[in-house]
Amino acid sequence: KYQTHIELRKSFYGFFKSKGHEILKSASLTPPENDGSLLFTNAGMNQFKPLILSSKETKRVANIQKCIRAGGKHNDLDDVGKDLHHQTFFEMMGNWSFNDAFSKEEACRYAWEYLVEKLGIDADRLYVSYFGGIEKLGLPEDKECQEIWKKIGVRTDRILPFIAENFWEMGAAGPCGPCTEIHYDRIGHRDASRLVNVDDSVVEVWNIVFMSNVRDSSGKIHRLGRNHIDTGMGFERLLSIVQNKNSNFDTDMFTPLLEKISFLTEKQVKYNGKLNSREDVAFRLVADHVRAATVAICDGVVPDGTGAGFIVRKMMRRSFLQGNSKLGIDRFALSDLIPTVVSTMNEVYPELGQSSDHIQRLFREEEIQFWKTVDKAKMRFDDVASENKSHMISGKKAFHLFETYGLPLSVTIEMARDVGKEVDEKEFEKCQFEAQKLSQKASQFKLPITADDFPSHSDKEKYNFVFDNGKYNFPQIKTK
Ligand code: ATP
Ligand code: MG
Ligand code: MG
Ligand code: MG
Structure with a gap:
């Protein structure tokens, strides 16, 4: 059925x-x-x-x-x-x-x-x-x-x-x-x-x-x-x-989006649903990351340098990069996917339709900013690469390019390959791990959390409930 x-x-x-x-x-x-x-x-x-x-x-x-x-x-x-x-x-x-x-x-x-x-x-x-x-x-x-x-x-x-x-x-x-x-x-x-x-x-x-x-x-x-x-x-x-499909990505939540991605590729590459195909992996990643960034922005996350905003920015950048390098999508075309994401889910989440234009604009700005950064970082990379004669680029330097210019490791590796060098990925990971440890320390969990621990009205709204007479009331939806 x-x-x-x-x-x-x-x-x-x-x-x-x-x-x-x-x-x-x-x-x-x-x-x-x-x-x-x-x-x-x-x-x-x-x-x-x-x-x-x-x-x-x-x-x-x-x-x-x-x-x-x-x-x-x-x-x-x-x-x-x-x-x-x-x-x-x-x-x-x-x-x-x-x-x-x-x-x-x-x-x-x-x-x-x-x-x-x-x-x-x-x-x-x-x-x-x-x-x-x-x-x-x-x-x-x-x-x-x-x-x-x-x-x-x-x-x-x-x-x-x-x-x-x-x-x-x-x-x-x-x-x-x-x-x-x-x-x-x-x-x-x-x-x-x-x-x-x-x-x-x-x-x-x-x-x-x-x-x-x-x-x-x-x-x-x-x-x-x-x-x-x-x-x-x-x-x-x-x-x-x-729906008798083999994958989440073959359902009607994803097919319109995957078709649209295919449409944006230079050579009209098709999504084939294969587990190990390089292109299909990129299709799924782009579809997922664009969708996730869209709904997150709709719920108020702003792409930036820390916390949830950082993750959203990272997802956007990954989708720009993979879309461009693996699928041959134009540098500034990915924001065209937003209307497809919105139309698939609008009936369920009408708030998406309301902020569709805003989200698309943000995507555009991020796209422009990202490719500017990549080009700038590429110049900086040339300095780094010519600094010493060794064929290895240190993980610390690669991490610096990542942290200050947002240059993803995969791009650094590719650029290094072009000039016959390698990146010390182990050291890069170590730097990243240290940085993560620092940011985790900053978020500690307190107990207990009760309704009274949420003093501001906006926080209560985010948690969706109204606490009244010792009872929790959550907004319901009407069903037949
Ligand atoms: P998995 O082992 O597949 O990663 P999980 O054990 O981490 O799933 P739970 O925390 O038990 O997931 O979440 C409840 C349900 O949510 C899972 O049984 C699964 O059906 C679904 N789910 C979890 N993670 C994802 C995901 N990343 N994408 C889609 N569905 C998911
Ligand atoms: Mg589980
Ligand atoms: Mg599990
Ligand atoms: Mg899991």
Whole structure:
């Protein structure tokens, strides 16, 4: 049964509404300024952090949340393009039980029912994993969860214990807990249990977290003293399954954009969806980064030299560079992609349509600035290259070009090759690592965070809720 991305969204809302959930709007991609544990919203549960940590209110809610994973604990920036199911910007479908609104068993049953009964996904292609326990930290194996899946009717040999993958954490500190995950075998008619969390042909779809712990900034894990359920499912991954495609990038969330990128290439290069093709990797990277930068700017991030703005600038520059060098797109053409990104998502996020022109203008300015910088840095590079006779350009110098002129390492390497030299990449990485360590030190996580810790009105708006009479009220969306 074919489903558009709009239809899939509706089916999700409808299902969880029928299970008594309030259907909520997506929160902004930019977390409140005083939540130093995050650069971007990285999971559906972020906006509920105050509720998770401090409220006793019982509640069941569901939404589809905009997420970016390009920094901190969850960072997919360097993997995007290389596989078929990671983006930096993706949407996360989720449903929640706060303070025992429903049980672990109900949470698993809802997920199974939605996938198998409502969407008609072949149960024989599904595998589940549960938390195998870490004795050292006083975290036992989740045998209860294993039993629940047996009761639901999953074959025993498809219920698999994992350790690191099945203990979920929001950031270096903050809410965490054991989890259970549902994985889908894209090939089928085989026993794929050894391929879960290992091979790309078996893709993780849904994570159900039993949120019962919190990690403090010194790294210690405590019990929360209350039980919540926090689930997250990759929207584009699910869409690829119901649309019977092999990749997130072959769904209707991406095809218009990939076609437009193809149109912009000098030789009308086509996207072929191949895993290892140099061009296809670049197609995916450009599509992803342009999309992510667009939604981030729409939510108020300004490309600049620090924090989230730095990541957005980096993504834009990477897309300019890869689009130009790998696909032969004109230096100043990438901003033409913005209207396509907007028209694909406008129905879901009308705010995109409203700031489309603004975003495109910003893209243009960044493009112009970037190529100016590259040309300037190229001149500076010539000085560096001729400074000494050695065939090696030091990592320190390459890092300096990167930090002060924004010249990406890949460009420096290419230019070095042109003059018969090499760059000391190891040293470059060391410099980068040191710089990162410094910037991480600057962001520490404080506990506890409650509604009262968000004094300014604008911060509360970003967290989406109104705190009234001891209750958290989140903006809902109307569904039929
Ligand atoms: P993976 O192991 O594939 O990187 P994850 O375990 O890091 O995923 P979770 O933190 O469990 O992901 O997030 C919940 C769900 O969100 C995942 O099961 C997956 O379906 C989806 N998801 C996570 N990261 C991405 C991403 N970068 N792009 C698209 N979907 C994602
Ligand atoms: Mg991941
Ligand atoms: Mg995983
Ligand atoms: Mg996971």
